[in-house]
Amino acid sequence: MRTTSSSRPTGVRAWLGLLVVLGPVLLVAMDGSVLFLAMAKVSEALSPSAGQALWILDVYGFAVGSLLITFGNIGDRYGRLKLLMTGAAVFGAASAGAALAPGPELLIVFRALMGVAGATLLPSALAVLGGLFPDPRRRAQAIGIFAATFAAGFAIGPVVGGYLLSSFWWGSVFLINIPVVVLFLVLAPGLLREVRATRSGRIDVLSVLLSAAGILLTVHGIKHAAAEGLAAVPAATGAVGVAALVWFVRRQLRLEQPLIDFRLFRDRVFTIAAVTGLLPLAAWSAVAYLGGIYLQSVLGLTVMEAALVALPGAAVLTVTCVATPALVARINTRAALVTCHFFIAAGLLLLLATGVSGGIGWYVASTVVAGIGYGISFSVVADTAVAAVPAERAGSAAAIAETGNEIGNALGIALLGSLAALIFRLQGPGLGGTLNETLQIPGLTAAVTGDAKSAFVAGLHAAAVIAAALHAALGAFTLHHLTRTSRTSAPAESTPGTGDNFPDRPLAGVADDATSH
Template sequence: MNTQRIPHSPGPRAWLGLLVVLGPVLLVAMDGSVLFLAMPEISRALSPTAGQALWILDAYGFAVGSLLIASGNIGDRYGRLKLLMTGTAVFGAASAGAALAPGPELLIAFRALMGVAGATLLPSALAVLSALFTDPRRRAKAIGIFAAAFAAGFAIGPVVGGQLLSSFWWGSVFLINLPVVVLFLALAPVLLREVPATPAGRTDILSILLSASGILLTVYAIKHAAAEGLTPTPVATGTAGILTLGWFTRRQLHLEHPLIDFSLFRDRVFTIAAITGLLPLAAWSAMAYLSGIYLQSVLGLKVLDAALLALPGAAALTLTCIVTPALAARTGTRAALITCHFLIATGLLLLLATSASSGIGWYVASTIITGLGYGISFSVVADTAVAAVPPERAGSAAAIAETSNEIGNALGIALLGSLAALIFRLQGPHIAGTLNETLQAPGLTATVIGDAKSAFVTALHITAALAGILHTALGIFTLRHLPKAPTHTDDTYPGPGPGGPLAQDTTGNHSIR
């Protein structure tokens, strides 16, 4: 039997370093979702338009997703710990600015700045973590904890936001970041060490600008069309965005050191894993946002009660993320990928049983079942990305995996959220562009209020059904097209290569256990 064993194990300093690294990880993940239950309060305080409300939610996610790949390359070149500390400091300053923003425009700007800083944290944190744990088994355990913390941050974000809003004003959901930032900046220089820079090649500034502007132009067009119809403005910006993204893709194919190596997508395993990183986050973010409005504005629950209802799903997601690495080692990553999509689809379709007058039980059941699927997907994608690359490229590889998550998080609100907004605009009482704006209008009759709530529930149902169908389709595609690998019998940690989670089949594609 061929084994690989590392004679030394990490000491207490490594595990303390892991705890310190988890602080920024939790912040980045939590701030991607902390506003889902806070938006009704922010809408009442700042009165954003329908478009501004969506940008408040996903300016952060798009900034993170647009810059993650570049941040991974910069960290590889100039030092990951240095970038991690700088990004954390900027993240704290931007959080304070967001908490004190007097209007929606400044709040959007500070949310975007938080996203720019957040983009530096995830790939750098995972690379520093990988350097702390050189033993493959313990590194796998540490990465599992990292993935669980990231998933927990997304899951508990709405809960934390709801708890804070029950006692404080809306800005408290940002100020909660500051103690974690201060603690990290104090302990990181003591417990963490710099990872040696590697010659990762020149960072292509034009590629960064093309990717970010292409995404923003395209999403702006989608939001504008959903809120106001298909006018010349969204057509022009959407066309410009698509052309810009096409330019970005073409440029990557000819660069020696591209931001995204598109040749990786020739591998079926890599492609399915990347989509698995994107689609579940898209579904989760959109449904968490829409469900927050459903619970508060349709069913009339207080924000604290809505937050408490999110706890079972958050617990299911977090626990699943913790136990998935051990289960995947026995059943194989292929089975985990297939299972996660069918679980998510089942949970999403349960939301079709909700109505404008009842549905709390269906909502809780949906969050628990989808939480199981989300937890599996988060764990599998993160572990596969790190196991497939050499340690010196961990920053760039982690950036690719986390980019799919963050872009999925933002796209869920941008695309599925815009779909819900379009349906409400077409089905609603035509008073305002969103349910919250409509309910704030003076002199509403009970009939108009009922029509507005029913229109929102219809939008929720159609959005959930579409997301469920997409997950079902991806689950079937994974079942039919993801190649199997020989059963692994080695008792050591299965790393990349023959017999591990990533193996080569006879066609050159990776096969998955």
């Protein structure tokens, strides 16, 4: 198989093309987190139930994550630029629909449609860099900028949302997407060229349906159990979802051209990198969402004040992501993978010092320390995934990396958010399913209000402890197992899925291997 391109732009045109591509990338990442500080305003305007509020937040991430692999394969077969243009147009239209949604049901629908469109953008945007930058070193720099932009989008999403909500209504957080989309649709045809891999075969529709249905049904069962307790129908729904995912995995192992090549996970380093792509986003999204409620509904900050409190952590995360290639040049990729998990675990544990009566300083310290780990993980995983496969599978490889990020983002809210909701339901006053619902009840006494806030903080602490424990465990596992890999193996000669060879070198060198297959 080979990759064909009608043009390979160089110089200024290539960098301008990169800037154009980064617009949709920033939007897709930012829309995964822009509602974290906006949910209080959305709840006031639309009055969603506890379950609807969680779906408004994470149906976007699940739609993106469940379809990234599919659209990565479609782009590889039928054209990445064509998919980028179509996805951007749909993303803009769905953003307008979400901004004008009159109720929570339609907002969930439009958020899901935005997720479907977002799934077309990420893998194709990263894969098209190969056409823009034929030189491996330049491509490595472009991939680093891509990773930093993606991380920055997640990090600044709550800040942007908070700033807009200080002056405009809640729908403004979606309308800001439209100018960027229009600019991309105008400039992309002139700066980008179609890049299509000469791959044969059709997309396995059954695999697409199994993966999407399995994820959504499983999470629906978990959410219902946390928010309302165990019941027969949600439990059965969750069981069907798990069965669909098992069927999906077994089917991929039999297909000649699977949506996900699970044989890659035989390589220990690839597996650790894939989990590193998922777990940090799960922790970050859950803490950012719960932290936004904590700052506003527990401590009483305005939405703009909450955005300013989130700014130091967002800045540290973004700077770390940009600086990671230079860091890896000194400590190697193995050490970076270990370091990121321990930084995240330490930062999360600092949240235990927060309380009902105060804790802003501890919250900022938590986001700054954990932000170092998040930034390292985002940058390392993005580059490693692209280097893991032949160039003609770049779209699929990018999709695997971004799938881990998006599924992690959605799972963090679904699982850790559901854990916090469960604790609130068990320890709270029992007057509402969420803290915001409870505080909106008229005539509450100070004691009841204090009990509700204490129950929410207990849920925040529990989510932070669980996430910290998972990161500490993965960091220890990485430290133990990757120290046994060879320091002298040549990565360009190794084949994914056949061993545990690991590159002790800068990320730019890793990216070079993407063209050596």
